[in-house]
Amino acid sequence: MKSPYQNTHQLFASDEYKNTLKEQILKNFFHNPIKHMYLYVDAWFNFAFGTKNNPLYHLGSLAFFLLWIVLVSGLYVFVVFDTSITGAFQSVEAMTEQWYLAGIMRSLHRYASDAVIAVVLLHIIREFSLDRYRGFRWFSWFTGTPNLWLMILLGISGYWLVWDQLAQYVAIGSSQLLDALPIFSGAMSRNFLSGNLSDRFFTLMAFVHLLGLPVMLVFGLWIHVKRLTKVEVIVPRGLAIGSFLALLILSLIKPAVSHEQADLSIVPSVLNLDWFYLNVYPLLDYFTPGETLILAVAISSLLMIMPWLPTKRTPPAVVVDLNHCNGCSQCFEDCPFDAISMQARTDGARWDMEPIVDPALCAACGICVGSCPYSNPSRRSETRLATGIDLPDQPIHQIRTATKTVLTELSSSKVKIVIFGCNHGIDLTEINAPDIATITLPCTGMLPPAFIDYTLRHGADSVLISGCRSQDCYYRFGNHWLEKRIKGERTPILNKRVNREHFEFVGYAEIDKIQLLKNIETIRQRILNEGQS
């Protein structure tokens, strides 16, 4: 469609455009309100913490960090804990009395455990809001849920060990739930009637809490991140310091305390429940243990099968073309989803290695296409630009053709700006102005840096690359790798001779369209000024 405006400036300044923009923003908002609300919160955190330390970008590793605090404080607490039914309560009370050391350790142990659940809930909300749970990501989502369960069981068994009235409530509720399982069939609960309880149970519980569940959790988490590469296991330092200090201050202001000592001849009436962990027990006052179990299983099953409600199709996986591969293994280095591995060369070529792709793991993000040294649009030999690894649905040749086409279209324009965007940041099809041309890739990580050079040399005044928000690539590392390639820190690097003034790499989410328009306008002004001088 031909725009009635001469240039971007006229277009953006027109009332008509402003109204359409408002409409678009509203429409997009209501199209996916959860995602949009999330993105506003995300922007606020970016403002407060900076993109590097935005906790929302590090929820997984923040959970790991909190688990480390839980572990270290737990070891301390264990040393001073008395693992017997008669001594447990007193030993925990003694910790709280020593407020400056054992008390702090106990509080850190409790609050860090609570914070893990809070952080994991945010982690779930984030992956869901940003639609990062379906398609090729089903595995991470599916294997995440059992870890939540293990965490909750870990918390429950921990509360049990204090042997106060809350522990008693938890113990009786748990045994009622266990009795509802056909394997126990009703004998469990009688253990918790006065006079029936032995130390044996308590030792079992301590074993479960100290060894059984933690080992299972470590294994579960290993599985959870198995399909990801370069998993961030260490949280950025700023966040580590901040969250540790916050926990420490909370522990000093509001130390963790117990209820009264357990007494099996009474029933605890008012309980200060830890809702992060003990939320299932009140259900027992409204439903039978069997119904409660069914409800809990139903909710977690529903959570687990979310990736298929409905599922999301992943485009066909990348395909290797050994005729254009020198086995440099950069694609293997860059793949965020562990879909590429290297093996000994099979085609008799003089190189040692070749990549192979596991289609089941491939996200079709194209990041490997961007890392292949053969994806250079200036290679002349072929009529068709062939590369070592390519996306069947949107091959690199097609992107070169699109670039050529838009450059021809812009040739008569006074200002020529080419924008490369991605499928997950701002929708560039909504940006329709006469002196701008847009090309959308699955991910900006797919853009070989040589394309910047190519586009500028073939007539563009400026190239703008608009990816996801910095640190928040939909495909984990796309914008990060491209930035490094541009800076010359990762191959294939951008030719040093390319004038850095003539292109810009920005990161925006769907809701940041106005900022992008401002960017475009600044670039336009700069080009016009340069033209005049």
Next chain:
Amino acid sequence: MKTGLRYILQTINYSIFMLIVWYFSVAPAYTHLDVCQSVVVLAFGHAGQSVSKCRKRTPEELAALPPNMRNPMICPRERSPIEVELLLDDKLLFTEIFNPQGVSGDWGVDVYRRFNVPSGKHNLKMRLKDSVRVKDFNYIYEVDVDLKAAQLLTIDFQPEKGGFSVR
């Protein structure tokens, strides 16, 4: 200026987060049992008597069996259902018939039932029948109790100790 503002905003964010963590770790308080309520728990494990007595096999029956299986006694494995009634101040609080578990119905049953009752003085009557071969309840027990607030009263059943007991 900007860094200072950022630190302030971060502090606010951390504080909100920690407030949430602290609040939900102890609140809102949950009332599991109202004041002036007590709890009666009926809990026991018991196997009903077998449905019929052991009897001697007739010589014909014995002859029909292979020599290595000629046990002179025949004892049915199936157990009787257990019928229980619990009355509080002569009002029926609970009644149920528990069928024996297991494929051949030869296992016992485990019972755990909880009742919230107002605290104070009560009369409790318990009855149990564990044999199809008797007409009426074969175990009966009656007791007057004075339940304190939040007290847990356990009703146990152990036939070898004479049947019901409370503690």
